[in-house]
Structure formats: structure tokens, C-alpha cells
Amino acid sequence: MIKLNSNVPEGNITEKWSNYKFSMKLVNPANKRKFDIIVVGTGLAGASAAATLGELGYKVKAFTYHDSPRRAHSIAAQGGINAAKNYQNDADSVYRLFYDTVKGGDFRAREANVYRLAEVSNNIIDQCVAQGVPFAREYGGTLANRSFGGAQVSRTFYARGETGQQLLLGAYGSLNRQIHLGNVEIFSRREMLDLVVVDGKAKGIIVRNLLTGETERHSAQAVVLATGGYMNVYYLSTNAMNSNATASWRAHKRGAAFANPAYTQIHPTCLPVHGEAQSKLVLMSESLRNDGRIWVSKKAGDTRPPDQIPESERDYYLERKYPAFGNLVPRDVASRNAKYVCDEGRGVNGGRAVYLDFAEAFNRIGKDAVKDRYGNLFDMYQNITGVDPYEVPMQIYPAPHYAMGGLWVDYNLMSNVPGLFVLGEANFSDHGANRLGASALMQGLADGYFVIPYTIGNYLATEKPEKANPESSEFKEAEKSVRDDVKKLLSINGKQTVDAIHKKLGLVLIDKVGMSRTEKGLNEAIKQIRDLREEFWKDVKVVGKGEELNQTLERAGRVADYLQFGELLAKDALNRNESCGGHFREEYQTPEGEALRRDDEYAYVAAWEYKGPGESELSKENLEFTNIKLATRSYK
Amino acid sequence: MSDNHITLKLKIWRQENKNAKGHFDEFNQKVSPDSSILEMLDEVNNKLEAEGKIPIAFESDCREGICGTCGLAVNGHPHGPLPKTATCQLHMRNFKDGETLYIEPFRAAAFQVIKDLIVDRSGFDKIQQAGGYTSFNTGSAPDANAIPISKTNADLSLDAAECIGCGACVAACKNSSAMLFVSAKVSQFALLPQGQPERYDRVQAMVKVMDENFFGSCTNTYACEAECPKGISVSNIARMNRDYFKAKLCEEKVEG
Structure with missing residues (x-):
């Protein structure tokens, strides 16, 4: 069992974040440059985090598997970004945005995190406008808003149908400035394939250079994952072709708990x-x-x-x-x-x-x-x-479309592995069982611009500036395991292509672990996924070599991870004997056919610990709702 | 949706690495008119992989026309023959049964071929790093509505900011000029109050790095605009030239 401490600060919900910021330990400005931070992923959360940490004076290494940080899939978000500015004078407020998000998440998110998200939402809009993000405007020159996703107030800021693109390019600009100033070093076309844990703390990563196939060891005092969601496990999704769960999954295998994987938005x-x-x-x-x-x-x-x-x-x-x-x-x-x-x-x-x-x-x-x-x-x-x-x-x-579940994090956005922070869609914390429209962009940027720059300092302030030695046994062991995986994949030489097996996995999941789930179907799915996993390791065909650009090999590694993750997704759905948000179990519905939540037994975060292929152990973080009364959603 | 497949003759550029000599491989491919050209390449690759052969290396990501990753020249046109369409949005119903398609990487001195249809566009990032931003540290921004911006300017700025950084403009230009790409970013900021403090430094810094990275000069043929999947206007180039000359003509740094 993992001990899950949410580390939510004491006090009234409206004061938690302010008080906590004041109580945090600080890193002396002259010492910041002695700390190296690895940021994996350059979407909204990763780019904004890397840029802001660079501005603060940390030495940042940013990694992306794309050719350029600007390609991250945040770029495809269309609708907009929420903020509680109340520019429309329609009675919006930080509290209302907080309330809507907790209720919309069907009471399965952590109140304190959501309140902070609503609180910093306004800073995000200020920051983006200062960056030259050309948001839609009224004729008088003020910012335009629209109502989105059924919200009763107009709080969504947008740039035509390309809001994600404009926000990402804003963060990409800030990142570029820090690269230019030498505070951030960018490593493109690198895929993270392992997390290195030394004495129980995250101290580095192993990446594969996608052009040459070489593996590299990178050491730092903290690792930030902003590697997006896992919805491509379904094969067909609205995610980009390369979006994958490998970085998260490999961190999970090294000890990070995976929370609420069954919360999927379709x-x-x-x-x-x-x-x-x-x-x-x-x-x-x-x-x-x-x-x-x-x-x-x-x-x-x-x-x-x-x-x-x-x-x-x-x-x-x-x-x-x-x-x-x-x-x-x-x-x-x-x-x-x-x-x-x-x-x-x-x-x-x-x-x-x-x-x-x-x-x-x-x-x-x-x-x-x-x-x-x-x-x-x-x-x-x-x-x-x-x-x-x-x-x-x-x-x-x-x-x-979107994964509400992800790696478990506390109020600091730190996983249960000290020194490993998780931001954006890759973590689980803010959307509960269902995400509202125009809230994903808000959360990615809140985490990157306004949360991690504070909380990571609080962690590093008690860390010694000495980096872990990349020649240590932990780094060597991790690199070896990555290389062994590559060799194994290339040696199978079976009959089925990677895509063919991924398609089969996707069909099982969408049919039995998709919009509507049953105990019987989930049990069948778990068995089918196990069989598919066996089939993959016996019969997949990965052509080409390891020491070269090999896109088939890249996909094979990701699908191998999906074949493990998919089982956990089904298990989590089977464990949760209730319906809430994006998780609907047919056994648990009202006489009218609506989702039946079971707050007495299931108002908890399900955090899973990796215990070997197909083996997981459940830990629970109980959710308390002290500000917003638990209620049933009704749309009749 | 329809199931009347068509068969195409594909001549696809293969090149093992940047130093290797390239050639065209030929394939006959049956394809659904509802597939995109990239989905057709997926099918070709799946067949190659099943036969134990090395698949065609090509890049794509969002497949919604916004990330700028994909970029193929189809019958000589970057992103193919349809106007304002990225490669991933090019559907096979736009081609006739029996047609021959030449599929090549974007050709430009500044874009070295990495493998098959993948090119190196890192020169674009270098240009952006030189000045494609406003120098605002996180946390220092005033209220978002503190400075009103006319709707006209905000819209024009967004027109320019829609650039997806795919490189079609460079591939379309006989000089491999990146002027449309650079001017889009320069214009986005030149049109906004937030871009003014660094306006003239920015244009000089970005043009300098552009010149250092093997991008050619602009001779106003406008092939870039014609092939741009987002329809970025060449008027941005004119705006950038004005700013650039103004910055160069005045010896001291000018304001406004």
C-alpha cells in the first residue's frame, strides 16, 4: 500500500494557496542555477513550466519527441480557455468557476486543487495577452467571451477555433526566449523511456534519440512530466498520432501511482x-x-x-x-x-x-x-x-478524447515518488470524473505558469544541489532495461504488424471499457487484453534496426505499454462499483437510466501501484467535500 | 460513406539518410476515396511491414491540419494540389482512378532530408528563438483588459499568427525563402501594443538568423502564399520589409 498524503494546506479554501505560498521554503536566487530540472513534454503544461522555471533561474532541460516544441497536441484544442474574470458582468467569480468544476467533475476531484485552479485562471489570461496572444476582441477593444459547454456564464476566452494553437505558440515563444538566454536547453526528437530513481527520489531519465536510436542518460534534481493523456490506448481517438502513455507508464513502473484511469472522456x-x-x-x-x-x-x-x-x-x-x-x-x-x-x-x-x-x-x-x-x-x-x-x-x-485520470499527485503536483512532478493532462487532479469544456487549456497553463514554479522550489529548498551521477548503477540499470526492451521487440519477428494489434486492443476497449461498462464485459476485456499482450510478445513484427530512425519500433514500445495500461484501465473500471462522469457502469443507474454515484463507498481517488505485468495494488485517497455539498447531477 | 475504391500509381521518394542518393519507389495502391493521403501511406506501410520490408518514413501528428508536422510535396505542390489544405487534410476523392502521384519531401537547401519524406526544419526554431516573443516574465503582466486593442488589429494579428510552421512556403519558393514564415511572426507582434517595445530589434534579430540558416531571398513571386495551407498573406512580408528598413535606416534604436 502506498501512503497517499494529499498535503492540502490547512485553512479556509479561499486562503489555502495564499497562505501556503507564504509558508513555502525558498531557494536563494544565487542557488537556483545550481539546480537542474528536467521537463518532459512541451505542450501547454510542459512549455509553460520550462519557460517559467528558466525565468526563475533554474537550469532546465526540456525534452520532446517532436522535431519542434510547437507540434505538441495542445495545438489542436479548438474551443477556448476558461477564466473567472467576470468581464461580462454576469455574476461569475472564482468561487463559481470552482463550484462548476467540482460539480461538473461529478464530485470526484480534490476541492483544494480545483479552487487554486480557479484562482489562478485570471493570471493566465493576463499572461497570455502580455505574450501577444491575439484573443478575440469586441469592437471597443476589450476581450470577447463566449459561453461554452453548457456553462451559465460567459467565461471562455478564445481565438477563432484555434485557441490551443495560439496559447501553445505563446508558451513556445516564452520557451524560445529562455532557450535563447541559455536558461533552457531543448532536446528535440528524444523520447523518454525510463525514469531513474535514486534512493527513492526521481533523479533523471533515460531517453532514446529518435534520429540515431542511441540511448542517453540525463540527470537532474527533479523531473517534471507533462506528457499528456492516454486516450490513444483506444487506437482511434481525437489525440494526435504520436500522443502516448509511455512516459507516464514507465514512471508508474518505477513507483508512481496511477490514479483513476477509468475516468475517460468520450x-x-x-x-x-x-x-x-x-x-x-x-x-x-x-x-x-x-x-x-x-x-x-x-x-x-x-x-x-x-x-x-x-x-x-x-x-x-x-x-x-x-x-x-x-x-x-x-x-x-x-x-x-x-x-x-x-x-x-x-x-x-x-x-x-x-x-x-x-x-x-x-x-x-x-x-x-x-x-x-x-x-x-x-x-x-x-x-x-x-x-x-x-x-x-x-x-x-x-x-x-480526454483522460481525466493520470499519475497521482499531491497538492504540490508531486507524485508519490519524491522529486517527480506531473502536470497537465498527465496528472489526475483537477477534473474529477468528467472535464468541462475549455478547462483543459486552463489546467495545463495553471500547472505550468503558476503552480509548479512555486511548489518545485519548496521541494528543492530541502534538497542538496549535487546531482545524481549518471554513471551510477541506477542510471546504468535503467539504460540497460531500455536497450533490452528494444532488442526484445526487434527479435520477435512474428506475423502481425504493430498497428494490427493496437487496432484489436482498441476494439476491445471501446466496446467493453468505453462509454458504458458492465462487470461481465470488464472481466471479459481483462482476459482479452491479457491474451492480446501474450499475442503481441509472441507474434508482433517490428522491422528495421534499433540504432536508426525507426518509427515502427517507436510505436511498438508504446503499444507494448498500452497492452499493460489497458488492463489497469479495465481493472479500475471494474473496481469502481458506481457510475460517475465519464465512467458509467450499467449496474449502477437510477430507474431513469442516469448515473448512480455511490458516495458512501466510492468518494475516493483510486491510486494503483505497479506490482509487475498485470498486477496492481489499490490505495485510496478519500475525498472530502467541505465547501460544496454533494449533489446529484440532473438534466431532465 | 462510399466504398468505391480507386487505384493509384504512387512514386514515392526513398532516401536512407541525408547523405544517401535518393530514388523513387513505385507502388500500386487501392484506396478508399474517404481516406486521407496519409492514411493511404499508412496502408502502404502496413503492407510493407507485413512483408518484412522497411516502411516509408514520413511524419504526421495531429492529422487535423494544425500542428504543421506533416508536409509532403504531391505532384510538385507542397501539401498537394488543393489550396489552403495541409497534407493530412488531402483526401483521395480529389484524385482519379489510375492517376500517378509523385510524393516527395519538401525540397529546400535549408531543409535537409533526414530519411525518405522527413526533412529537418530546425532552422525555423532557430529563427523563433532569436526573437519570436515578447519579453514578459510570468507574473509581471497587467490586467488583460488594461490595454484595449482594436478588433481590426487583433484580427489581422491572428491572421498572421495562424501560421503552422510547416515550411510549405520555403518549399514552394524557387529561392527557398522563409520570408512568409518570418513575417507572419513579426507581423503578429507589430500589430499589437505588446509587441512594440521590441518591434525593431525583433525584426532585425529574426532576419539575421534567417539569413544564417540557408534560407534565400524574396523575389516577390508569391508562390509561398499560393501554397500556404493557412492562407497567410504576403502583405505580412511587406509589413516586415517596412519595419526592417526603418530599423536599418535609423542608426539609433527607434521607437514606434
């Missing part, structure tokens, strides 16, 4: 799978649900084109089941119901897609008004599908 408005060759799924902003109506045929296996299915034979199932919220129900509810109607064979042509129809909006406000609001999304849809959505209703289907 986004309702994505393009359906077009065929066997599909490599990833594309998300369209859920703002489409503001004017689009979702429906399927009342009849199973209906192959008539949509214009030949009369109104009386259509089922607008969200409007029917949730008359108050209709098509605007939260992401998890919308996704689950799409799955149900398709399971009944009522999807488009009996397949896995539902209609998102704007005919009513065309009549109500006209095609031009619809074009004004959603023109770029309609263009995107037509470009990808070749179908004109002004003439034929769109087809959509949910897709794996």
Missing part, C-alpha cells in the same frame, strides 16, 4: 469512422449542438436516405429523454445515448453514426445565419467527408 460530436484505414478521429466543436438536432430512425437497420425518413419515423432521442436540456446535455450523457441507439441498430444505415440535423435552424434563422456561426465547421465537415452539410444532415459519433 466526446459526442466527432466524425464517424469512414473505414478500415481510418487512423484517427476528428472532433468538431460541440457548439454545433446549440443549433443542431440529433436524431436516428425509429426503425432498426433503416437504410433510407435521411430525406426519405419522415418526421414521424424519426427519434430525436435526446429531446425525448431529456426535455429540459435536449441536445445540450453534458458530453457523457450525449455520448452514451448515441451508443445505445446504435447498439439497437438504429444508427445511420444500421451502423455507428447518428444524424446532426440543421434543417430546423435553417428554417428558423436561415442558412446564412447558420453559416455565420458554424461556417468553418461546415467547411471542415465537407472537406473530410465530401458531403455538403447544408444539403444532407451531418453524421456524428462519439470518440475518445
